[in-house]
């Protein structure tokens with residue numbers, strides 16, 4: 001019988017999962033569920049146009065539908081070297097435009113990627129990569145987040161010698177320290193990052209460029225450099241009363257918890273901000289033992305970052321199930337301390353003013369002061385890139401947008417010759433799959449810059465850019 005309804009993902013009970021970093025909120029599909037869900041796909045590949053990394057979604061869903069998850073993994077690897085990670089945490093805008101959205105629900109694209117990837121402990125056996133000949137070229141990568149690791153994989157399987165410099169003690173960047181373990185288990189990170197590094201990548205962890213090794217030295221000894229440094233510098237609000245203990249920025253808070261620290265958040269936690277990081281900070285606080293967690297956001301729920309999208313709805317649904325409270329349209333204006341430790345947040349309610357066609361503007365109504373007692377405040381209010389590691393000479397040559405993003409050409413090269421850049425420091429999307437796309441672009445740009453296209457191991461192993469240009473609009477068949 002034809003099944004038109006999406007096979008629902010099963011969830012761990014909220015009252016259990018909220019006690020542990022080890023329990024994933026969403027459980028993986030069984031074989032029966034995976035094949036049944038994949039079989040709904042009509043292979044039109046409209047969704048590929050919403051995928052920044054241009055994955056052949058119709059192709060890999062079809063492989064899952066015919067009981068060939070290895071085929072799914074192979075197709076994903078054409079553009080993306082970590083299907084199990086992205087299969088858990090992708091923003092999956094592809095599902096928002098799936099043609100079946102109103103016909104039983106969009107195909108569970110993200111979840112099917114996870115389903116296939118989780119079946120294999122060793123991708124080497126699935127991919128059977130040809131033996132490579134190292135070519136006499138060396139690329140350095142600064143930052144081992146999703147973008148740096150993607151570049152490392154596609155360059156090294158072509159025989160380019162790759163060295164990664166990472167300031168943290170472990171690899172993964174934002175995937176390691178920005179996404180909590182209950183959403184992205186350590187063993188999943190280890191499996192996929194381990195496979196990338198096993199391609200012959202040289203790794204220097206605990207190495208701060210600009211301190212442990214000069215940026216200029218890396219530039220001098222490399223044929224090209226890929227800079228994927230992310231945005232790890234907190235942007236604090238500077239709210240009066242900030243000079244106190246018990247106040248964290250989400251970037252620091254999530255990093256410390258991800259690296260194993262058990263922060264005592266007390267019973268009551270206030271999170272300032274309305275995006276995905278605010279949700280992650282809230283749910284992390286619950287798992288650290290908080291009883292009451294409040295998210296304070298100055299705009300309406302429909303104005304929150306990432307909305308409207310399935311991803312934003314799913315994240316908020318899961319947070320609500322776990323007991324997070326949302327206070328919309330409020331402005332925190334003072335942190336109150338007792339004995340040098342934060343003890344309350346004062347806030348005003350906002351009136352939202354809509355002028356012209358623009359975004360509604362929050363105007364604090366200062367006639368009434370509200371106060372919320374708390375033991376910890378976490379500001380999830382954005383972060384930026386610190387480029388000071390480059391040194392003044394290089395920094396003067398680096399062109400940035402007014403928002404502080406690195407400007408690159410269509411090959412991913414910056415205003416400094418042989419320096420390429422990608423990921424959160426460079427694109428404004430600031431999601432994992434866009435960071436992967438930046439790396440795919442830069443890999444092609446670097447190989448062309450190195451003038452080694454005639455020496456590469458196998459051009460079928462090059463990332464595919466703008467795949468949608470190769471598709472017939474109606475058939476969804478894989479072409480040329």
Ligand code: SF4
Nearest residue numbers: 041042044045047098
């Ligand atoms: S849009 Fe994508 S997932 Fe949806 S039916 Fe078409 S190919 Fe399948």
